[in-house]
Amino acid sequence: MNFISVNDERLLELKKALAAREERQLSPLAARSKDGMRRIEEEREGHRLPFATDTDRVLHSRSYTRYIDKTQVFYLVRNDHITHRVLHVQLVSKIARTVGRFLSLNEDLIEAIALGHDIGHPPFGHDGEKLLAELCREHDLPSFQHNLQSVVFLENIEKRGRGLNLTLQVLDGIMCHDGEIHQRQLEPSRSKTFADFEREFAAKEQDHRRELLPMTLEGCVVRLADTIAYIGRDIEDAIELGMIEREEIPPACAEVLGNSNGSMVYRLVTDLIASNTTADRGIVNDRIAFSPQIAGALHDLKQFNYQRIYLNPLIKQGIELIGNCYRTMFTRYLDDLAGNRQESPIFKDFLAQLAPRYRARSAEAAVVRDFIAGMTDDYFLRQAADCGCPVPKIRQTLRG
Numbered sequence: 001m002n003f004i005s006v007n008d009e010r011l012l013e014l015k016k017a018l019a020a021r022e023e024r025q026l027s028p029l030a031a032r033s034k035d036g037m038r039r040i041e042e043e044r045e046g047h048r049l050p051f052a053t054d055t056d057r058v059l060h061s062r063s064y065t066r067y068i069d070k071t072q073v074f075y076l077v078r079n080d081h082i083t084h085r086v087l088h089v090q091l092v093s094k095i096a097r098t099v100g101r102f103l104s105l106n107e108d109l110i111e112a113i114a115l116g117h118d119i120g121h122p123p124f125g126h127d128g129e130k131l132l133a134e135l136c137r138e139h140d141l142p143s144f145q146h147n148l149q150s151v152v153f154l155e156n157i158e159k160r161g162r163g164l165n166l167t168l169q170v171l172d173g174i175m176c177h178d179g180e181i182h183q184r185q186l187e188p189s190r191s192k193t194f195a196d197f198e199r200e201f202a203a204k205e206q207d208h209r210r211e212l213l214p215m216t217l218e219g220c221v222v223r224l225a226d227t228i229a230y231i232g233r234d235i236e237d238a239i240e241l242g243m244i245e246r247e248e249i250p251p252a253c254a255e256v257l258g259n260s261n262g263s264m265v266y267r268l269v270t271d272l273i274a275s276n277t278t279a280d281r282g283i284v285n286d287r288i289a290f291s292p293q294i295a296g297a298l299h300d301l302k303q304f305n306y307q308r309i310y311l312n313p314l315i316k317q318g319i320e321l322i323g324n325c326y327r328t329m330f331t332r333y334l335d336d337l338a339g340n341r342q343e344s345p346i347f348k349d350f351l352a353q354l355a356p357r358y359r360a361r362s363a364e365a366a367v368v369r370d371f372i373a374g375m376t377d378d379y380f381l382r383q384a385a386d387c388g389c390p391v392p393k394i395r396q397t398l399r400g
Contacts, residue, residue, distance in 0.1 A: 011047035018049055027104035027282035031216045036167035039194060050167050051108035057164040058116040062353075063153045067118070069376035071125035073234050073310065074241060076318045078394050082237050085125075088229060089118055095269060096225035100218060102273040104282025109218040112166070113173030117222060120149025122373040123380040126310075127319055131326045132373060133208075139330075139365035142205035149373050150174050151201065157370060161358035168194055173219030175201060176212040177226055182299050185289035186220035189213040220288045221272075228268045231301055232261030238309045241398045250304055256297035264301075268294065318392030325384035325391060326372070332387050333368045345383055346371050 019034055026032070036050030046053060058064055067086035074082050093114035100110045122128040122144070133144040142148075151171055155163040172192060192200075192215040204210050214220050238244045249259050257264045271294040276283050290298065309315070336344035350371045351359060359367060375383070381391050 008047075015047045015049065022049075022106070025104065026106060029217055029283055029286050030103075030105045031109050031169055031218055033106065033108060036169060037194070038165050038167055040165050042165065049108060051106060051112050051170065054112040054164075054166045054170045055108060055115060057166060058112055058119075058154070058170075061119070061154070061158050061164065063119040063158060063374065064115065066374060066376050069378050070121055070123065071128070071377055072230070072237075073125060074237055074315055074398070075124045075127075075377060076392050076394055077241065077398060078396055079240065081240055083233050085118055085121060088233070089115055091229040091233065092117065092222065092225050095228050095265065096218075096222045099221050099225060099269055099272050102282075103217070103221070103277055103288075105218050105221060106216075109169055109173070109216065110222055112170045113177070113219055113222045114225065116150060116154060116166075116170065116174050117177045117226065118146065118150065119153050119174075120146040120151070120373060122146065122149075123375050123377045124319075124322055127316070128322070128326070131323050132369065135326060135330045136365070136369055139334075139368075141363070141365050141369060143208050144369065144373070145204065145208050146373075147175055147177055148201060148204060149370075152370065153374065156358065157354065157374075161354045168192065168197060169216050169219070172197055172215045173222055175204070176214040176219055177223045178211070182227075182302055183224075184292070184295035185287055186213065186223060187287040188215055188217050188220055190215055190286075217283065217286070217288060224272065224288060224290075227298070227302075228265055231268075231298065231305065232257075232264035234305055234309055235264075236261045243312060243314055243398060244308050248308070250300060253297050253301040253304065256293060257301060268298065314398045317395070317398070321390055321392045325380070325387075325389040328387050328389050329372060329380075329384060330368055333371060334364060337364045337367060345386075350374075 019032075022030075022032055022034075031051075033049035033051050036054075038050075048056070067089060068084065070085035072083045072085050072088050093111050096110045096114050097107045100107050122132050124131075129144060129146050136142065136144045151174060154166055154171065154174070158164050175197070200212050204212060214223060235244070235249065239246055246259055257267050268290070271291050272288065275291045276285070276288055278284050289295075333344065333346045336346055341347065346368065351367070362370070372380070384391050
């Protein structure tokens with residue numbers, strides 16, 4: 001037996017040992033890596049467990065790389081201390097893995113879901129999502145939703161259109177995340193198959209208000225961690241930009257959760273752990289929940305954020321120009337596809353990276369949607385300028 005095969009054999013033994021350790025240490029309610037389901041069975045048996053493999057596939061994807069210049073909440077502001085999408089997903093991952101560790105859940109699955117959950121976000125955050133949703137409806141596509149677009153990128157666009165062949169548990173957690181909905185408690189919808197996943201995807205396409213529940217407790221943890229990661233961080237960013245003062249945080253919320261991001265994260269995470277575990281069993285029930293007091297304070301703090309931050313006209317400056325750019329670019333790229341203009345960025349920077357079967361199976365409006373959704377903010381502005389659109393200027397301050 002040669003050196004390489006000896007080492008392969010040893011690595012596979014270590015993989016078996018890791019799987020055995022999962023059986024000993026994880027809660028009976030946790031997802032097991034051995035149960036990871038893929039659409040396509042893979043011949044090569046690597047030394048990593050399936051969910052750890054998925055984490056690496058997400059990390060090394062082209063879509064993940066573009067997180068670096070995607071808006072979280074505040075756009076068109078030059079401030080190096082403002083949260084971008086790449087930091088947000090890292091914070092979600094860290095918070096969710098901390099909770100998962102204390103609940104004896106599968107941290108590999110948590111990490112893969114957390115790092116992939118926002119890959120489908122278009123340029124300029126939720127405002128960009130609304131603009132793209134309107135354009136999709138006008139062109140007979142389902143209303144754009146970033147969680148569904150994340151699945152599209154990971155399954156239909158990465159690897160030249162072959163997709164990453166991620167496990168069902170990871171894809172489901174990504175599709176079912178929704179940090180915007182306020183919930184005190186989440187209970188997993190177990191025993192899903194890929195057929196169930198496809199039905200839920202199609203139903204969500206038709207009704208964006210339809211609530212989907214993750215099939216694993218790990219997916220539920222990521223969904224709650226999404227809120228924990230942004231609620232206080234957005235307040236800190238707003239304070240940094242002079243939108244609000246710390247003293248304006250509602251006193252009742254501050255009394256329960258504190259008045260800084262650090263205290264909010266600590267108290268929310270501590271509550272999830274204390275409310276759902278015993279000392280020797282990990283998670284005690286097949287659900288994850290905040291305590292009533294913490295859930296109430298979090299609900300009120302979300303309302304404060306919406307009123308004072310997310311709907312604040314200060315952060316909407318430039319959105320009309322951005323909307324015009326979205327519309328002009330959508331029309332331009334549709335024309336470029338119809339005219340087979342190979343010099344267009346939609347050919348050079350997008351379709352050239354994909355196998356021909358991607359375009360063959362996609363409506364032209366869907367190709368344009370996918371191209372624009374994958375853009376970073378900076379690339380979007382460059383392409384908009386090339387299309388002759390007036391583009392908003394980057395500001396030094398929101399009040400400038």
